[in-house]
Amino acid sequence: MNDYQYDNQTVTGFIVSSIFWGVVGILLGLLISVQMWRPEFNFQPLFTFGRLRAVHTNGLAFGLGVGAIFGLSYYILMRLAKRPLLFPRLARVQLYLFNIGITLAAVTLLMGYTQSLEYAELEWPIDIAIVVLWVMFAVNVFGTVIKRREEQMYISLWYIIATVIAVAVLYIVNNLSIPAGLFKSYHLFAGVNSANVQWWYGHNAVGFVFTTPILAMFYYFLPKSTGIPIYSHRLSIIAFWSLVFAYLWTGAHHLVYTPLPDWIQTLGIVFTIFLIAPSWGSVVNGYYTVGSDWSKMNTNYLTKFFIMGITFYGLQTVQGPTQGLRIVSQLIHYTDWVPGHVHMGTMGWVTMTTAASIYYVIPKIYDTEIYSEKVANIHFWLVLIGQLIFSVTMWITGIQQGALWKAVNPDGSLKYTFVETLIKNYPFWQVRTLGGIIFTAGMLFFIYNIYMTMRRGKTPEMAKA
Amino acid sequence: MTDNGDNIEAFEAKETSRKLPVGWLVLFWGLILWGIYYFAAYSPAISGWTQEKAYQESVNK
Numbered sequence: 225m226n227d228y229q230y231d232n233q234t235v236t237g238f239i240v241s242s243i244f245w246g247v248v249g250i251l252l253g254l255l256i257s258v259q260m261w262r263p264e265f266n267f268q269p270l271f272t273f274g275r276l277r278a279v280h281t282n283g284l285a286f287g288l289g290v291g292a293i294f295g296l297s298y299y300i301l302m303r304l305a306k307r308p309l310l311f312p313r314l315a316r317v318q319l320y321l322f323n324i325g326i327t328l329a330a331v332t333l334l335m336g337y338t339q340s341l342e343y344a345e346l347e348w349p350i351d352i353a354i355v356v357l358w359v360m361f362a363v364n365v366f367g368t369v370i371k372r373r374e375e376q377m378y379i380s381l382w383y384i385i386a387t388v389i390a391v392a393v394l395y396i397v398n399n400l401s402i403p404a405g406l407f408k409s410y411h412l413f414a415g416v417n418s419a420n421v422q423w424w425y426g427h428n429a430v431g432f433v434f435t436t437p438i439l440a441m442f443y444y445f446l447p448k449s450t451g452i453p454i455y456s457h458r459l460s461i462i463a464f465w466s467l468v469f470a471y472l473w474t475g476a477h478h479l480v481y482t483p484l485p486d487w488i489q490t491l492g493i494v495f496t497i498f499l500i501a502p503s504w505g506s507v508v509n510g511y512y513t514v515g516s517d518w519s520k521m522n523t524n525y526l527t528k529f530f531i532m533g534i535t536f537y538g539l540q541t542v543q544g545p546t547q548g549l550r551i552v553s554q555l556i557h558y559t560d561w562v563p564g565h566v567h568m569g570t571m572g573w574v575t576m577t578t579a580a581s582i583y584y585v586i587p588k589i590y591d592t593e594i595y596s597e598k599v600a601n602i603h604f605w606l607v608l609i610g611q612l613i614f615s616v617t618m619w620i621t622g623i624q625q626g627a628l629w630k631a632v633n634p635d636g637s638l639k640y641t642f643v644e645t646l647i648k649n650y651p652f653w654q655v656r657t658l659g660g661i662i663f664t665a666g667m668l669f670f671i672y673n674i675y676m677t678m679r680r681g682k683t684p685e686m687a688k689a
Numbered sequence: 690m691t692d693n694g695d696n697i698e699a700f701e702a703k704e705t706s707r708k709l710p711v712g713w714l715v716l717f718w719g720l721i722l723w724g725i726y727y728f729a730a731y732s733p734a735i736s737g738w739t740q741e742k743a744y745q746e747s748v749n750k
Contacts, residue, residue: 306694457706490731492723
């Protein structure tokens with residue numbers, strides 16, 4: 225059992241690192257939300273919106289998101305494969321390299337080094353480090369799956385495998401570039417091709433960082449924490465294969481009404497709308513699972529996290545595809561609707577589900593109970609309210625912005641100047657900051673709860689079999 | 690530590706593990722059919738629709 229203890233320490237290391245980068249990313253998010261309506265909060269040159277925005281997105285997607293994905297995937301993997309990791313020391317080195325990588329990412333972005341590709345800002349030397357990191361993850365995942373001691377592969381393993389393969393392909397292809405010095409490079413693809421590859425990557429970062437690994441957690445930790453088995457195994461498998469098949473074709477919906485060929489845009493929209501079905505396969509499965517015993521919503525404090533998480537996943541996977549339709553895109557594209565959409569996904573689905581998974585894992589590893597369910601409930605309500613304020617205000621101002629931009633006088637000239645439309649955003653941006661503060665307060669309750677649980681429990685080395 | 694391996698059967702509901710809800714199947718096949726229609730309707734090579742023409746029409750209105 226010593227192997228499990230060593231691996232559990234690695235899992236804990238990833239979780240703690242992920243929470244650390246989460247705090248950094250969320251606090252920077254608060255600062256840049258203030259910068260939107262109080263320009264004097266830009267501090268030249270390092271702490272300006274242009275630089276901090278990329279640190280915020282990268283810090284949370286790769287620091288909080290991928291850190292938690294590494295740790296929780298390893299936890300799930302060991303238990304479903306019924307064995308410790310095949311390469312425990314490699315996983316430990318991966319943990320150290322992960323933190324070095326995110327640190328370098330944050331520093332270089334603050335210094336202004338960027339490839340100017342959204343979610344792929346990091347320059348080529350850091351890209352290489354990230355590929356090395358991902359190969360370490362892949363070797364351990366595939367090695368442990370191949371040497372597993374349980375023949376049947378549960379759905380969560382399929383989602384983890386899809387994550388490993390898809391992210392590798394997406395990240396490498398979109399980061400192919402020609403270096404021009406240590407911190408400057410040019411995308412291998414040019415013009416429309418560059419845009420198409422970039423959004424093929426950009427949208428699937430959402431698919432394979434914010435969806436598949438989170439579904440792996442959902443399918444694993446929902447039955448584990450409630451004790452209720454998943455309603456339909458067949459539905460979960462069909463939803464999985466149709467999801468991974470459709471996702472990789474959808475990126476072009478980011479380029480509606482651009483020079484990208486019309487038929488590619490249309491194909492992207494078709495696959496995007498189809499994606500509602502596999503996404504809702506998981507939503508329906510989640511509801512039917514808990515539907516066999518709704519009293520778990522009261523008796524088990526984690527159930528509501530998972531149900532609320534899958535509910536926002538369900539809302540997102542209808543709202544997002546709808547945005548891809550030409551008729552909707554022409555109103556809300558390039559407006560604040562888009563960050564509203566993204567944040568309902570990241571704050572409502574990803575963070576909610578990940579936090580619930582961590583609530584399950586940490587007491588197990590430390591061989592204790594959660595410090596306080598009451599604190600967890602406060603955390604739940606604060607992040608829920610904060611997220612709703614954030615998303616809803618951005619939707620409203622997004623529609624307003626789009627409508628003002630499109631308004632024309634009888635002679636065809638624009639009715640409003642850009643600055644006039646901008647000023648109307650200010651009250652909504654202020655309310656967004658308020659939503660962000662409430663969400664951040666909720667996350668602080670979460671961190672306090674996890675910290676106290678760790679203090680109360682035995683350390684991973686002490687927890688004997 | 691007592692949680693080092695999972696009994697895979699505990700994850701699957703016995704009676705319903707092979708069920709596919711009818712409403713979901715309608716959604717699944719419906720979206721595939723809609724996709725075929727939409728692709729035909731908005732592909733220049735099939736229907737003749739282009740975003741350039743659509744733009745001109747909206748300007749002429």
